[in-house]
Amino acid sequence: MAIAGVVMAGFLCAPSLPGQEGKMPSLMPAPSAMQLGSGALKIDSSFGIALTGYTEGRLERARQRFLVQLGRQTGLLITVQGSDPTKATLLVHTGHASKEIQDVSEDESYTLEVTPSGAKLEAANALGTLRGLQTFLQLVEASPEGFAAPAVVIKDQPRFPWRGLLIDSSRHFIPVEVLKRNLDGMEAVKLNVFHCHLSDNQGFRVESKKLPKLHKLGSGGAYYSQSEIRDLVAYARDRGIRIVPEFDMPGHSSAWMVGYPEIASTPGPFKIDEEWGVLDPAMDPTNEKTYKLLDTFIGEMAKLFPDHYFHIGGDEVNGKAWDANAKIQEFRKAHNYKTNDELQAYFSQRVQKLVTKHGKAAIGWDEIFVPGAPKDIVIHSWRGSKSLAAAAKQGYRGILSNGYYIDLMWSAARHYAVDPLSGDAANLSEEEKKLVLGGEATMWSEYVNGENIDSRIWPRTAAIAERLWSPQSVTDVNSMYVRMEMVSEKLEWLGLTHRSHYRLMLQRMAGPASPEEFAALRTLTDVLEPVKDYTRWETMSAHPITTTPLNRIVDAVPPESDKARQFDGTVTAFINGSCRDVSIVKQVSSQLAAWRDNDAGVQSLALKSSYVKEVARSSQDLAGVASAGLQALDASAQNKSLSDESKKQLTATIAAAAKAKAQLLVIPAASVQKLVDAAATGGACSAKP
C-alpha cells in the first residue's frame, strides 16, 4: 500500500469523476477525487478490519456494524472478530476524536486506498472514518471472482457541512424503528443532520416532563418518550449524524394549545387538527405567559437535544388569530408594528433570546430572519436561493430546502439540478458563499406514514445527498441514475422498505387477482406516478389527512417511474437517429404493444377490487397512448409523415390521457408525444436534430 503517496499526488489536481460507468465503482455521493487502480480486493469470510490510532466506543461499534452490514450485502459468513491489525483486510487509522457534540464545522474528510492485497482508510477524526467506511461498503460488489472491491484511491470530503433530511413526525406519527432505519440510510449516503419536525397542528410528538399536557393532550398517544429521544440521539451520533429538533411556532401550533390554551391568540378549546393546510391558530406574541411557557419548554428540550441548533419553525402565520384579538391589535398599535409580519418579528426576537439563554443557536424558516436577529442564527430557506443570498449578504448563515421538498413527488433529476449556490447565491462572494451551509431534503408527512415513508425518501434523497456532498461539477444525470439504482439496492440491506412496500401494498389492493391480472396491474402501475407539487391537496375539497388511510395506488407507486424513464431514454435514442436500429425499434414497439394489450387484465381485476377500479381509466389511457405511439411508429417505419389530422387526433388522445386521474399520471404519455411529433415531421429519423 505504498503506492498511495505517488498516486495521490498526481490525481488530486485532476479529479477523475464518474461518467465512465462499467469501469467506475457506483459510489453515491461521488467522492471529490477518485482514481481507479488495476485489479480488485477479494472479499471473503476471512475479512477483518482493525482500528488503529485514535479509537473510541463509537468507532468500535461502527467497526462491528460494518462487518454485519458486509455480511448482509454479500451473504458471506463474515464474523465480528477482534480488531487485529496483523489480520486486517481493511486497516483504519483515525487521527483524533471529533467533538463530543458534533459541530457543523467539523472535518469529515478521509482517504481510502484499496489494492488487491488490502485496504487502508485514513481520517483526521472519527467522523471521517465513519464516512470512509460507508464508501468501502459501496465499493463491494459481486465480481467474476466472487465479491470484491476494485482497486482505487479515493480522497474525499464534503462540499457543504450541513446535509440534512427532515422527517415530519407530526402530521403522521413515524415510529422510532422507522426513524432508525432512515438514519441508517442517511449514514450510507453521508447525510449528517436529521431534522426532526416534532410539533405541528396535527400533533405534539415529544414527551415533556415539565409541561406534560403538551404530549398527553396534544399527541393522541403517539409521541416519543424522552428515553426514546435519548436513544435516538445516541443512535444518530454513532452514525455521525446530528439531530436538530424543530418545534414550530408561533403558527402550526394547534397541538400546543390543546393542553395550554392560555398561550393562544384566540379562545379555546383547541383540538388536534385532522385537516392539512395553513390553519389559523397561533401563539399570542403579546402575552408574557407565552414566553414563560416557552422559556420552560426550550430549557427542557435544550437539555434533551444536545445539538447546538434549535429549530423554532416560524413559517406560515396567516395572522387571522392575531387580527381577531383586540388586545393583540392594541399591542401592535402601541408598538407601532405596521403589519403582522412585524409583530411576528417581535415574537421571533423574543424566542431567539430564549434560545440563546439556554445555550443554543436558533434556526428557523425564512420568516425568522428579522432585523436584529443574533448573528449565530441559521436561516432555513423554503423560499429559495434569493432569501439565502439576501441573508448571506448581511452575514447570516443559511441552508436550502426549496427544491428539496421530496413530498412534492419530483424526479430525482429535478432535485439533483437544484444547487444551493445557484440563482442569486451564485453571485455571492467566496466569503459569503461559505455562509451557505448546505441544505435539507424535507419529508413532510401529509401523505406518508410508517408504511410508505421509505419509498418517498429513498432512493431520491441519495441524489440530494450527492448534490450536497460532491463537487459542484458532478452533474451527469445518467450517471446519477445508474449509481442511484445500485445504492438503492444496497439500502434494502439496511431494512429500508422503499422497494418492497410497493409490491406488498399492490398485492393487498389486488387481493383476489389471478397471477395474470396481478401482472397486468403491475405493468400499469409501474408507469404511473403520483401527481406533483400540491395537486393532490388542491384537487380535494377537504383534507382530513390524519383520518384518511394511505392505502391507495397513489400511496403505493414510487414518486418516479423507473420503467417510464427507461422507456423515455429508448424513445429519445430512437428519435435521435436510432430509428434504423432494429433492436431499438423492436424495444419501442414491443413495449408499446405490451401496454396496448394490457388493459383487459386490469379491467377484469377492477371489477373485483375498488382499489384497482380507481386506475381503470388510467389503464385505458395507457392503452390509448400506446396505440397512438404504435401509429406514429408505423408512419416512421413507412417513411411517411403523419398527416396533420392524424397528429392532431393523436395529440388530443395523448393530452387527455396525460391528465391526472385518481391523483395519478400516465408517465409514458410525454414520451409517446415525442414519437408523434417526430413522425409528423417526416418520420422519426428525419427529425434528427
Next chain:
Amino acid sequence: MAIAGVVMAGFLCAPSLPGQEGKMPSLMPAPSAMQLGSGALKIDSSFGIALTGYTEGRLERARQRFLVQLGRQTGLLITVQGSDPTKATLLVHTGHASKEIQDVSEDESYTLEVTPSGAKLEAANALGTLRGLQTFLQLVEASPEGFAAPAVVIKDQPRFPWRGLLIDSSRHFIPVEVLKRNLDGMEAVKLNVFHCHLSDNQGFRVESKKLPKLHKLGSGGAYYSQSEIRDLVAYARDRGIRIVPEFDMPGHSSAWMVGYPEIASTPGPFKIDEEWGVLDPAMDPTNEKTYKLLDTFIGEMAKLFPDHYFHIGGDEVNGKAWDANAKIQEFRKAHNYKTNDELQAYFSQRVQKLVTKHGKAAIGWDEIFVPGAPKDIVIHSWRGSKSLAAAAKQGYRGILSNGYYIDLMWSAARHYAVDPLSGDAANLSEEEKKLVLGGEATMWSEYVNGENIDSRIWPRTAAIAERLWSPQSVTDVNSMYVRMEMVSEKLEWLGLTHRSHYRLMLQRMAGPASPEEFAALRTLTDVLEPVKDYTRWETMSAHPITTTPLNRIVDAVPPESDKARQFDGTVTAFINGSCRDVSIVKQVSSQLAAWRDNDAGVQSLALKSSYVKEVARSSQDLAGVASAGLQALDASAQNKSLSDESKKQLTATIAAAAKAKAQLLVIPAASVQKLVDAAATGGACSAKP
C-alpha cells in the same frame, strides 16, 4: 345473526368444501364445514372487536394483535380500541379457559358467522377463539366495495390434534426473531406445535445453568438464553402453540461432548462439527455418569419448557463409537444384547425413565420405540406410516414426519398428498387411528439460515397444515395452490420474508447488472429449483455446512417454481385438446420464445459475477429446451408428426438439460418433453386421450 342455527343444522351434514374458487373464500386450512351466504361485511376504520364470556390476558392480547394485523392487511386506520360489545363488528364469545399448559387433547373448535351487518365467533375455549380469529383474518379481502369479509357460516375443528413444525436451530443457528415470525406464520395456518431441535453435532443451543459447558463450549456463542426461551414459550402460548424441545441423544450429540467428554463413548477432545452426516460420536450408554448428567439436565429443561412432552431424539446411531469401546462391548455381552440396537433400547429405557421422573412424557424418533417403553410415549416417525401403524397396533401414539421433510425441496403437492392415515395406517381400526396424533413438517437446517429459512418453510408448510387440519376428503391440488398463493401473500404482513428474500439475494449476486440483464437472470431463476432429496449432499465430496455461505442461486430460488408449474398447466391444457385455442397456443409459444431468447442477457451478466456464472449452463439449457418446445409446437401447428429422428434428438436435448447443474434443475424440461411426446404422435391435438 339469528340465522346461525338454521343454516348450521343443514350444512353440517353436507360440508361444502373449496373447489369453487372465485366464489369460495381462500381459507387455508380449509374449514371442516363452510356455507357461503350472500353479501359481505364491509371492513373499514370503524372496525371493532369485543370479547364476551370467558376472557383472559391472552385473549385480550390476541384481540389487539388481530386489530394490528387487520390494519396491516388492509392499510386501513384500524385503531386498537376497547372491547365494547355495543360497538363491535366482530363479537367473540369464549366459553371457558383452556388448560394452563396446553394439552394435546384440547378442543380447538369454533364457529364463525359473518353477515353483512356483523360477525360472531364462538368457541368452547380460548384455543378455539384463537383459531377462529385467524380464519376471520383470512376472509378479509379487497372487494368491489373496499375491504370486506364475505357472508359465510363456518363450523370448524381440526382432524388431528398434533400439527407441528420442527425448526432445527443446531446446524444453523436461527435467531429468536426469526422463530417468532415463524410462530406468527404457524398461528395463521393453525399449526399448534413448535418442535425446537436444540442440540445436534453442530451446536448446543440452549443455556444450561446447571451444566453451563453445554452452551458455553458447544454453541460457538450462538444459543438461546433461558430468558429468551421463557419469552418464546409465552409468545407461542399466546398463539395457541406448544413448544416441544428436542435434545437428540445418544447420537447426534458431539456438541454435548465438547464440554462434557466424560459421557462420550470414545476419548475426546470433541469439537463442534462443521460437517453434516451421520457422525460417529455417541453417548456412552453403559456409563452411570451419562445418566447422572442427563438426570440433571432433563430436570432443568423440564422446568424451562412447560410442555408435557420432551423429545429425546434417538435417531441415527451408527454404532461405531460403541464398537470401538471395549468396556461397552463387555457391557453388551454381559447384558446379552445381540446388537447395538438392543444396547440403544437399553439407553432409551433409562432415559425414558428419567423423563418420567421429571414429570414428562417422552417423544422420540422411531428408534425409541423399544420393548417395555412407557405407554405415554409418542413415536415420531421419520420412517413412515409403517412404523406408525406398528406402534398403534401395540397401543402407542405416534406422529408422522416422513413425507413432511420440507428440507428435501419437494413440491407442495407432493407433501399435500401424504396423509398420516395412509399406507399401513389406513388399515388401522378406528380406535387405533386415534393414536395417530398428526404430524410435523421438519425444517432441517443444513442448507438454511436466518436469511433463507422462511422461503423453505413458507408457503409449502401451509399445505401440510391443511393436510393435518382439514377433512381427509380435501385433496384438490388446484384449489390448494390457489388458496396457498393467497395465504402466502397474507403471511408477508407478519414479517415473513419467504418472498422478499429471493429478489434481494438475487440482486446481491447480480451486483453490477443492467436492468435488462437482471430481468434475464430473473426469468431464468424463476424456473429453476434446487435439486431434490439429498442430492445436494450426495453430489458434494465434503459437507462443511456450518462454514459454507448460503448465498448462491440454489440458496435463493424457492423450492418450487410457480412459473414452471403454471407453464405446465398451460402445456397440459394445450395437449388435452386446447391446441386449437389460439390464446393457449400463443401462451405456450410466447413463453417458449421468451425463454429461447433469454440466454444472451444471462451470459453477459455471467461475465461480471461468479454467482451468475454458476447458472450460465442452466441458461443455455433453458434456451435449448425452449427451442425444442418450439419445434414440437411447429409440428403441431402444421398437423405433422415429429419424425422419430427429431423426437429422439429433441428428447436427448431435453434429457441433457434436465440434469442438475450447480445443484439446480431446469423445471420446464419435463413440460416440454410432454410437448415433444405429443407432437411425435401426430401433433398435440391428436394426442388427446
